[in-house]
Each structure stands twice: as structure tokens, then as C-alpha cells.
Amino acid sequence: MKKVKLFAIAAVASLPMLAQANPGCGFGSSLFEGEEGTLYHVIAATTNGTSGNQTFGMTSGTLGCDTSKPIVAAALFVNDNMDEVAENIANGEGEALLTLATLLEVEATDEFAVLAQQNFDQIFTSEDVTAEEVIVNLNQVVQG
């Protein structure tokens, strides 16, 4: 199988340490994580509000994460877009998949999409898979 040039950075071996290397940088979401019900929205929800002290320097949600590393940026993206990434990989196309490829600095996006679709089961191993695991699995699939 043709290999895809995937990660521009070399430190692939340290992937499982992704979270540890970025203290405070959480990848907690799991696949299809449930959102609170309608009532939650009626009462409390998303009043267009923001909480906490936000500065432009620390973009919200990336606190403690070194997003200049492609792999960290990709893991953060997957963390917030798990459903779409899963759907796009299963379909072999889509905006979230394209974005992920761009973040990972993949050049051959079409091959990347085919490879990911063919190995969907290896990437999304269970419904509790985390963003970090998805990135690690994706890397393994691509490295063949």
C-alpha cells in the first residue's frame, strides 16, 4: 500500500505522551458524546455568554496546549469534531476530514481519505475512543 506523507514533525514515537507533554491540554471528549437535553438549553444554555477571563493571547479551549505543533492542533480539532471526523472518514470525504488533513500537513489528501476510510475500524476502535487515540491510530494506519 502506498504510504502517505502524513506528519511533518518527527516525534511520532512520543504520540502516546501527547497529553502528558501538554499539561492542562485536555482531550477528554469521546465519540458521540451526549449533549444535555432541551431543558438545559431552555434554562441555562448558551446565552451567547463566555465565562472566565479570556484574552486573545490564550484562545479559549487551547489553554495549556502548544498549538504550534501540528499534532496538538490536530488532536484539539478532533477532540471538538469527533462526530464529523468519524462521519467524514466513513464517507471518505468531507470538510472535517479535509481540515484534519490540512492540520496534519498531509499533501496527498485523496489517498489519505481512502486509506482512512479503508481502516475505519482500526481508527475508531470503540465508542469511547478519545481524540488522542484517534490521532495515534490514524498515524499507525498511515505509517502502515
Place this chain on the structure above:
Amino acid sequence: MPVIRLIVVFAIMMIAHYSHAQTNTTTLFSTYPALQELQYHPRWLKLVHYKGTGKQQESLVDDEQFFLAPTGKTSAQDELLATLSFALQQTEQGQRSRCRFPARIKFLEQNLNISLKKSSDVCPEFETWRADNNVDTAWLIFPSAYLNSPSSMFGHTLLRLDKESKSNNRGTALTANAVNYAANVDEQENGFLYAFKGLFGGYLGYFSMMPYYKKVKEYSRIENRDIWEYKLNLNAEEMEWLLLHLWELDQIRFDYYFTTQNCSYQLLALLDVVRPDGNLTNHFELIAIPIDTIRELKQHNWIERAVFRPSKATEFYDSVNALPHEQQDHVASVKSKSIADFITSIDHYDLQTQIDITNASYKLLRLDKGTKKARRKALTLLRYRSRLGKGQTDITLPVGRIKPEDGHEGSRFTVGTIANEETAGALLDYKITYHGLDDPVSGYAEGAHINFLHAQATVFDDTVKLQRFDVLDIRSLAASDQFIDRLAWQVKTGWERKVFNQQEQVLVAQLQAQFGKVYKLGKFNWYALLGGHVEHSDRYTNPYQAGPNVSTGLFHQGNHYVTEVAFKAFYYPDEDSTRQHWYWNNTWSYARNASFGIELNSTNYSDTSNQKNEAYNSLTLKTAFFF
């Protein structure tokens, strides 16, 4: 108390610097003659967010950090002199002001024809931020109305900053930075307190930045709101002004008001800096409805093109509606069937059909998830989907989706003639905003109705009488179908004139709410709702009346014709009486902002104990203008 000492020392330093600056005022004016006029320069006024002139002049910013002169909030001249005076200093403080206010520095440099930046200046925070935001395009983002959240009822607006020259495909839009102005709210705060503080200014507003995908997740996935994205036609110089001024607003506090100085208003104030001769905010001092601000931008040629980003629910309906009926039934069945059974039921179709059915089915499952079992089921379906290959890309998407800004304007004025069994008179009706089921539906969501501040009066024999005044009237009548089960609801509060006997018609304060279901019947929606009401009037034996009510009706919303026939019955246990109301409305729109209508009303009061039974019928011909 070292902290206090530090503050005191700092304050003395500030005062020293400022008095130093003041003694230099005359010098500044003689050195820079152009300075005299600069305090009136439109861009200066926009950069410090001033409103009003002379003694009325005041900046909308409510943060001391934003002003360099102690009187800066109320004086454009003082702030201008202080800014220049600080900017001229070689000191660390001078450098800090140059790093903090890059747009003001650019403004002074341009207009005084001088160079203020020092070669020794280092602004690491700004430089890093500017490098991270090496963008060339700004988009105005409009997540459409969301009835379930008080702050989002009329929609919301934010900005997105793209590096478009890097990529023309949409692979980078999601990771672009979004600029959001919002109230700083404790998520646990309850809705009523929120509404109160939102109206009267109890919240603090800040600009914040985050990856756009976070906002997309919030709007299109969690809240199921369609998003319209409008590309602004800013050139490189204008983009520079936008970014430089945005930096000046980092961590700067405004008082937040959700109908006036809200997200949409403050974004216009930001854009006013970019094209200072435009005065975009001027039309929105009383109320700023997001879609109206988009219309304003469109009218003044800010918008290059629009892109539609469907919500997850819209995506599902687009994909399922492209399928023939019998295949739609397979999609609906995925909710109750096991994935194994589902696959068996569709495996006789050709590959592309299997792909189309599976895609739609997954989108359906995703709308309703959460339990571990549901998540496993969705994953199992995706595994099946991944084995089907890529297939053909595009399903047939609905064409000609009407852009929200092309719908009727928000304010409505109606005149008409009203005839009852004895006499005829005139009808006057006005609402401030937004959209009702009796208005043309183009550009608005089906079954959604939000009217804010709506008054109706009649004139009979030269007597003007206020018939109703609705403060807020919301109806969320989205239909349930074989795919999605929805709760329909409506709530209304205000005053309505009620008949107590022939001579006495009294305005009664009321709050009513109903919940129920809506189903499609061909081109019609049929609804049945059950609820309660509380009324207050001194005319009642017990001034507070509470009771149950029912409501049922049919409505149809076409491109040029909308109609609704409704029946409501209110029961008053205290008085053992009922009020029944029949209503039939027909509205034809003959232009984007004009319509003609015929309305029939019949109200029946019956009182079982006194055998009272009175009916009031009326026919109304009316014409409405939106503006």
C-alpha cells in the same frame, strides 16, 4: 500592605505623567497644528467609540484600561492629547502605550505625518498575536434565530478571520479564528435573571477569540441553527485597521445590553473603525436585531457573497428529502431496528442507494444520541458505511434557499378597517420586530414566530382604544414527523382587552403558555396544544385568575400566501366561565415588504352560573408595510 503602596505609587506616577502631558498641551498644538481638528476626525471618534458631541460626548467603552486620559471617556480631545503625549515618550510607559494602541498610533502617524514608533520598541505579545492572525479576509457569521435561548431569539453575529490566499477550499475555515462579542455570564444563572440583567445592563461584555469550529459546534450541532456566512469586501488596508483595533479591544470591558449594545451592535462599531465615514451603528441606537445589521451592511455594499452552512438537522432533511418515499421509510426505521436488521433490509439496493440511505440514517441517529448504547449503534452504522466506499459525492440539494436578509424587514405597521355586527372602524397595528405566522415566510423558518413589542388599537366613533399590547409573543411550532419528535410550544405575555359586559371592556394583564405537538397534513401544519394562563385585573372578583386552556389550529405558509385558522378556549375556575376564540387569517404578500390580509375573529364569553353567553364577531381588511 505592599499592594496598596504599589497602587498609590503607580497612581502618583500616572498623575505626574498626565500633568506633564497637560503642561505640554500648548506645545503639542503649536508643534502639530493639524491636531486641532483631529479630535473631530470620524476615525478618531470611532477608535475610542464616542457617541454624541460636546457635553453629551461619551465613549461606550466602560473600562479604565482603555483610556489614557482620566477624562478620556467623555472627552475626545483629552484622550487624543494624552495618546499623543504618551506615544511621544521614549520611556517604557511610552512603549507600552504604543504596543497597546497600534490603531491609534497608526491614526496619529497618518494624520500628523510623523513617525511615532521607536526602533527600540518591542511588543512581543502583539507581534505573536499578529503573526498568528496573518489573515486577509473577514466574514460576518450569522447563526439564525434560536427560540430556546433568550439571548439568541433573534440570532447572533460574530466575525471570522481567514487566510484566504492560503487555500480556496473549505479545509481551513473551521480552524480560522472567530471573533465573538458576548456577555460574561455564569452558565448556571437562571433565565429570568439573565433576561433582567441583559435588558438593564448588569452584564459585562468582552470580545474573545476562539477557533471557528468551536462556534460551529455550538450553533450547528448543539443548537441546530443554520449559519449564514457573509464575506466582507475589505481590502488589505481595511483589514489592517480591523486587526489593529481589535487588538486594542483585548480584555476591554463594555456594559452589555442584549437588545441594544449587543453582539451585532459592537461588531458594527468595530467595522465603523474600518470605514469611519459610514456610521453603521447610527441606525441601531434603540434596538439592534442581528439580521437588520446584516441588511445595513448589504445596503452599504460591504458584502461580497454569502455561503450557507446547514445545521445538523437541515443536513439530515436535505439528505433524506432527496430519497424516494420507500427509502425514507428505511431511514426512519434505523431508530428502532438493530444495525444488523437495518443492513439486511437495504442490502438488495444498488451500492449508491445503500450509501445514500446509510448517510441519511447516520445523520438521523446523530441527532438523537447520548447513551452508550446509542453511541455504539451510531459507530456500528459508520463501520458499515466505511465498507461501502466513497460513492458519488453530491446529493441533490435544495436550490434557491432564500437568504435571511432577503426576508421582510423587522418592523411592521398595519392599517385596516374593522367591522363588527353594529359598526365599522379603523385598525392601527404596530410591532417593533420580528416575524409572525401572519407575515410572509420567505427568509424565515417555518413554524417560528417571535414578536417583540406589538401594539394594536381600534378607532370607533373617534375613540381610540388600545386592544392589545404584547410584550413578547413566541410560537415554536415545528412539526414532528416519522424521523424526529419535537415539542411545540408557545408563550405570550402582555395586555389584552377583554369584555366583562356590554359597557365594560378592560385591559387585562396576562401570561399564557401552551405545549403540544405539530404534524404535517399535506401543505398544512396541524397543531394541538395544552397549557395554562394567569391574568390580572381589578375587575375580576379575585384580581388574579389562573386556569387551563387548549389551542388547536391549522396553518400553511407559502411563498406569497400564508393562512392560519385557530381555536382557543380558556377556562376560569374562579368564575366558572370560559372564553372561546376563533381566528382565521389570510395574508397575501405582493412585495418583499408589503402584504394584504383578511382576518376573521369571533370571541364567545360564557358563564355557566349566570347563563351569560355573549359573542363578538369582527371582520378585518388590512394592509401591512415592513420597514
